[in-house]
Amino acid sequence: MSTSLVAVDIGGTHARFALAEIADDGAISLAEPITLKTSDFASLQTAWEEFERRCGCSVPRRAAIAIAGPVNGETVRMTNNSWVLHTGALDEQLGLDAVCVLNDFAAVAHAVARAPEDQLIHITGPQGPLPTLGTTSVVGPGTGLGVAHFHRFPGGYRVQATEGGHLDFAPLDAVDDAILARLRQQHRRVSTERVNSGPGIVEIYCALSALEKRPIDTPVEDRAIWERGLAREDSLATAAVERFCMSLGSVAGDYALAHGANAVVLAGGIGLRLREWLPRSGFGERFRFKGRYQQMMAGIPVKLIIHPQPGLFGAVAAFALDHSGEPQT
Known part of the structure; x- marks a missing residue:
């Protein structure tokens, strides 16, 4: 059976929410995202409530949440907005049965690791698909400069977020x-x-x-x-x-x-x-x-x-990896 969840990508200016599905073969699909300005909401919880209102339906009780900033403790203070996230209590605050929280650029690295070949275009160097083994660096200039890497090994991969x-x-x-x-x-x-x-x-x-x-x-x-x-x-x-x-x-x-x-x-x-x-x-x-x-x-x-929503897609990929042994519904 497939797994339904909510994907969230929280930046300094915007928070993007999307309904997502992980098929029984591991394929990931995303609905059209809903984008909210973080400055319009006091917290992630109130933004989540607005997302539920706009959806007009009961949303899944699972979530994958990517956050712009270091995710290395129980409390994350957003660098470009006033939200304070208590990562160990998000399941209780949002009424979730399962949650995966990660750095936003770690989510992008997950997206690269899972992206189909037609979502990766050639810039320089040898032509061909990404190597099936070894380390890939992921570098993203935007409002700041995101950097992560992932290592492929037989049967899987592991992402490392960096600053x-x-x-x-x-x-x-x-x-x-x-x-x-x-x-x-x-x-x-x-x-x-x-x-x-x-x-x-x-x-x-x-x-x-x-x-x-x-x-x-x-x-x-x-x-x-x-x-x-x-x-x-x-x-x-x-x-x-x-x-x-x-x-x-x-x-x-x-x-x-x-x-x-x-x-x-x-x-x-x-x-x-x-x-x-x-x-x-x-x-x-x-x-x-x-x-x-x-x-x-x-x-x-x-x-x-060139994936249009790598943060959301990668957050779901991270959830799939973290919860791969759990029963799906």
Whole structure:
């Protein structure tokens, strides 16, 4: 028999809910998500009640909940909203019989591990499916920089969430030096997330404008730079997007080395927006530019997951893995 549950993906700005089904053969299906603004609700419990109201029916008593932030204790304080989640009491608070709680980017890694091949498109490196054994790094530029990895072994896989976005930013050329110098004026320590995330395009854009001695209007908004750059309506914004692709290639290669990975998958909203750009950009060259390991890096495939809701899909996959021995209803 199949298993019905609720999938939840909680970010700083939005919480997404969807009815989900795990078939008896393990296949996962998701209904159309319902998206709520976290700022409109006092807690997950009140948001859950709104989700139930919008569904207009009794929802399953099982849930898979992905949370933006470290999930390593009984209490999770959301970094970008006021919710405080007591992970050990969610079953009681929400009236659940079974619950799986995990980091949101760990959920994305589960999604990559379970995604069908047509949901993974080629960026650089060897063509073909992801390796059936070994480690895959998952890197996702969005509001921040998500990093996780999973290890495949005969008969299964295991996901490891990380806070890899907070590693130090490592410049490689004079432009990177200028970006770092600008950020150093604002922050004592500059993490790679300051550059390799959606808001990081502002720092790249401003550094390029200073190098060219171009005046720019302030304040500069990241959304406007992305829109103008991707549309090629502003040459400096376009150059910033191209530089972003290069920088993302560098850091993705660093994670592959650190994880001992034999594949890398990009995820996140920015990755999707760069779908057409990355294969033609300097991403691949920077990914391979690792000194004596350049030949090894050239043998690592890099792909992009294009699933529309990887957080929800991956949360359900994590639930299926955690509850694989339980009776299904």
